Amino acid sequence: MVKRTFASIKNLLLKEQNEIISAAAMLMVLSLFTKTTGMVFLSLFAREFGATAETDIFYMASVIPETITNIILMGAISGSIIPIFISLKEDKGEKDFIESFSSTFNLSMLFFIFLSLVAGIFAKQLIPIAVDMTQRQEPLTAEQVDQIVSIMRVLLFPQVILAVSAFISTTLNIYHRFIIPQLAPLFYNIGRIIGVVVLVPLLDGSIWGLIWGIILGAVLHLVVQLPLMNHLRIKFMYGYIDLKDKYFKQVLQLGFPRVLSLSAEQAAVITDSLIAFGLTIGALSTYQLGVRLISFPLGLLGTSYAIAAFPSLSKLYAKGAKEEFSQLVVKIINQVLFLAIPLAVIMLVLRVPIVRLVYGLLDGNFDWNDTLQVAWVVMFFSIGLAFETLRSAMFRVYYSIHNSWVPMVSSIFVVVLGVVTGILFTNYLSHFDSFSLRELSWNLSYFTSKGEGSAGVGGLALSSSLVFTLEFFFLLFGLVQLKAITDVRDLVFRISKKLLAGFTMLVVSYAMAKLWEQILNTEMTLQLIILTISTVISTFMFYIWTSFVMNVEEVEVFVGFIARSLKKVFRK
DSSP, X not given: OHHHHHHHHHHHHHSOOOOHHHHXXXXXXXXXXXXXXXXXXXXXXXXXXXXXXXXXXHHHHHHHHHHHHIIIIIHHIIIIIHHHHHHHHHHHOHHHHHHHHHHHHHHHHHHHHHHHHHHHHTHHHHHHHHHHHTTOSSOOOHHHHHHHHHHHHHHHHHHHHHHHHHHHHXXXXXXXXXXXXXXXXXXXXXXHHHIIIIIHHHTTTOTHHHHHHHHHHHHHHHHTTHHHHHHTTOOOOTTXXXXXXXXXXXXXXXXXXXXXXXXXXXXXHHHHHHHHHXXXXXXXXXXXXXHXXXXXXXXXXXXXXXXXXXXXXXXXXXXXXXXXXXXXXXXXXXXXXXXXXXXXXXXXXXXXXXXXXXXXXXXXXXXXXXXXXXXXXXXHHHHTHHHHHTHXXXXXXXXXXXXXHHHHHHHHHHHHHXXXXXXXXXXXHTTOOOOOGGGOOOOGGGGGSOOOOGGGGHHHHHHHHHHHHHHHHHHHHHHHHTTSXXXXXXXXXXXXXXXXXXXXXXXXXXXXXXXXXXXXXXXXXXXXXXHHHHHHHHHHHHHHHHHHHXXXXXXXXXXXXXXXXXXXXXXX
């Protein structure tokens, strides 16, 4: 029995995953575990450090290392590698694929390491300039600036390790292996948890324990993928570089716009961090905690579907199957929205209990005011969550047709409008200390002046929801113009039905949550859990029933998939 179970698990980890909904479901399950461990880490982190000046320093130091990784790796991988190298592997075979992929890998890593060295060397000059730009209410001391510089330099090392690991993940995705690459972030979180639970206490509560935990997590992220690489007998040619390789030139041609757009997006991320850092003490920490909480549904749905569908989209385009390609794009948009809309409603209505259960359950230094401030950020993020969830999948649709220019224009639009509205909205909300919409008042001059209220950080989340919603419709319009979507009326009609079902769920869940608040003592953890779970389950079932009544096609698809999955489980 044990031997058979072990063999089944091994087969699951090693076999190809070709069916999109099956692969996406498996990735969502694994992503759920990954996100859960990520939430455990964040809960432990919040308990240990809260939202303080020390955590502001940590998040400020991590911005540049994460920026370099996102620009180079996401630009190279998401923008070019998978669609090009899937075609190469299909057309030319294994040998040519390995040679061309190795050349791309080696050149990308050299450039990545070069940027990391430059950032590390000039950190002493860059950080003070950035801090001065924030016009922080309480200026940092010279010692705190030095601490940011030191932390930033050390954090560049795990980013290099994660860079290598990300390329390995991409290789395994090309071979239609998704499970192991999805497990890698889980092990990264385990390393970070060890840092908070074990290393921080060993270092007398120093945040450096967390930093060494991040390094450990990066190593685990890499190591867990190596056995599958060995099993598939994939051998990189380390040191091999061929600048004349035509596929590498295609990578540059397709990837360059993506790198530009990501550079612009990361500039916006840095700007957002600087804006938050310049607000009240702890504002950057609460903003980052809100971002990480809202990334749970983004990664669970958007990223899982995008990863699972990308190889299939690329193959259909390579074969010239335009009608099948269009049908698959429409299917992806509808299936992601079908699940994203109720999640957005849940995050919007139950933001306070969710934040409290995730970050404040363990008590510690995360107090009630921190809870309200993070929930304030989550509320504004939730408004545009459903459409932002589709961003990763929509971009990959463009990359699969070898078009990275539209996403670049889209990203520049997001950056410009995001920075402008981010400044305006944070200025406006910074004139208030209450985290309630009812307490806000209208004053046009607030948009151009900066106050000292703690509500200002919500402006960044509101700006994000606005620009990502507008971006979705821009990307959708582009796909229609490029004939990647042929029946736009049917798509709009199907989306409208889901939005209507989501609105009815919003009304019911809000009424139910308010009713529970009158009955239960929400200061008690157990009763808070009862409120959250009962509201989530009952209102989600109401959403399913409403969708069924409105003949939303995805109800049958997902119910059928769940039924088939349960049959397989019980047969075993």
